[in-house]
Amino acid sequence: MALSLAGRPPEAQSLQILRRLLQEGVRFFDTADTYGLGPGELHHNERLVAKAVAEQPPAQVWVATKGGTVRSAAGEWQIDGAPERLYRAICESYEALGGKVPIPLWQHHWPDPRYAIRAMLQPVRRAVDEGLVRFVGVGNYSLDQIRQARDVVDIVSVQNQYNLWHREAEQDGILAYCEEHALVFLPWRPLGGLGLAHRLDEIPAVAKLAAEREVSPQRLLIAWQLAKSPCILPIPGARRLDHLLDCLAAATLTLDRREVARLDALTPADLPRRARSSAWEQRPPLASR
Numbered sequence: 634m635a636l637s638l639a640g641r642p643p644e645a646q647s648l649q650i651l652r653r654l655l656q657e658g659v660r661f662f663d664t665a666d667t668y669g670l671g672p673g674e675l676h677h678n679e680r681l682v683a684k685a686v687a688e689q690p691p692a693q694v695w696v697a698t699k700g701g702t703v704r705s706a707a708g709e710w711q712i713d714g715a716p717e718r719l720y721r722a723i724c725e726s727y728e729a730l731g732g733k734v735p736i737p738l739w740q741h742h743w744p745d746p747r748y749a750i751r752a753m754l755q756p757v758r759r760a761v762d763e764g765l766v767r768f769v770g771v772g773n774y775s776l777d778q779i780r781q782a783r784d785v786v787d788i789v790s791v792q793n794q795y796n797l798w799h800r801e802a803e804q805d806g807i808l809a810y811c812e813e814h815a816l817v818f819l820p821w822r823p824l825g826g827l828g829l830a831h832r833l834d835e836i837p838a839v840a841k842l843a844a845e846r847e848v849s850p851q852r853l854l855i856a857w858q859l860a861k862s863p864c865i866l867p868i869p870g871a872r873r874l875d876h877l878l879d880c881l882a883a884a885t886l887t888l889d890r891r892e893v894a895r896l897d898a899l900t901p902a903d904l905p906r907r908a909r910s911s912a913w914e915q916r917p918p919l920a921s922r
């Protein structure tokens with residue numbers, strides 16, 4: 634996402650970053666149809682990823698995209714779950730990702746409360762049947778909505794926010810449900826997102842443990858997520874290659890139970906706050922009909 638939003642590197646540099654990650658063995662990329670500077674740049678990030686992975690045998694790279702949001706003229710994210718719009722979004726993503734093989738993982742970005750889960754996922758089921766999509770995931774769904782979704786179409790992944798600031802998945806039963814049903818849990822904003830991810834050393838317990846393990850606080854938190862559940866696949870974002878390589882090295886950083894417990898013990902009072910919280914911290918506004 635960060636490679637397509639404001640402050641992004643030039644395209645040639647972004648492609649270099651993605652190619653290097655492929656060389657390092659990264660095989661999963663999370664993107665979305667709306668990752669771009671605004672409504673004039675729909676599919677920017679999908680095309681970027683598609684360009685980078687085009688040199689790879691398609692079966693070996695998982696490109697996970699999303700649909701179900703739009704961008705307003707001002708660039709604000711909005712939810713649009715109109716079933717006919719979702720089907721069109723899938724067709725457009727299929728083309729943006731190369732148009733040759735099914736989208737490896739298509740995720741419904743946000744549920745739209747104006748539509749039943751069944752109504753929103755019927756066109757997705759159709760896209761699977763037509764060979765446009767291989768596997769389906771959901772994002773920002775409640776446990777009840779995940780259960781409803783699985784009655785309509787096979788679901789393989791759930792993408793909800795999960796980081797030190799947002800631990801809801803531990804309490805709302807979603808992590809446990811993913812483990813029980815072998816779903817992948819993709820924690821979005823694993824480091825707290827732009828604005829907080831660079832302030833992790835302000836959290837004394839994080840800074841201390843990172844120093845003890847001689848790693849960055851960011852690498853430590855990715856390792857913490859990996860230790861929390863076998864179904865978690867963290868998707869850190871960054872504009873800098875060294876940051877991404879640093880996160881990648883968390884794959885070989887094993888935390889013991891006591892180290893995990895030290896991070897688990899952090900409460901909101903221990904954490905820095907976002908200087909300016911985004912207008913849609915809970916949920917983006919609904920697109921007008």
Ligand SMILES: NC(=O)c1ccc[n+]([C@@H]2O[C@H](COP(=O)([O-])OP(=O)(O)OC[C@H]3O[C@@H](n4cnc5c(N)ncnc54)[C@H](OP(=O)(O)O)[C@@H]3O)[C@@H](O)[C@H]2O)c1
Pocket residue numbers: 634635663664742772773792820821822823824825826827828830831849851852868869870871872873875876877879880
């Ligand atoms: N489904 C949804 O609704 C939703 C919403 C938001 C995001 N997402 C997904 O989640 C992914 C990650 O979210 P995000 O980018 O918002 O938040 P994030 O991964 O928590 O944080 C991104 C920030 O972390 C910094 N960073 C990463 N690794 C670092 C390191 N090793 N050392 C220092 N700084 C480091 C980056 O810095 P630099 O940029 O300076 O390199 C960037 O500012 C996105 O790419 C997107 O795929 C999904």
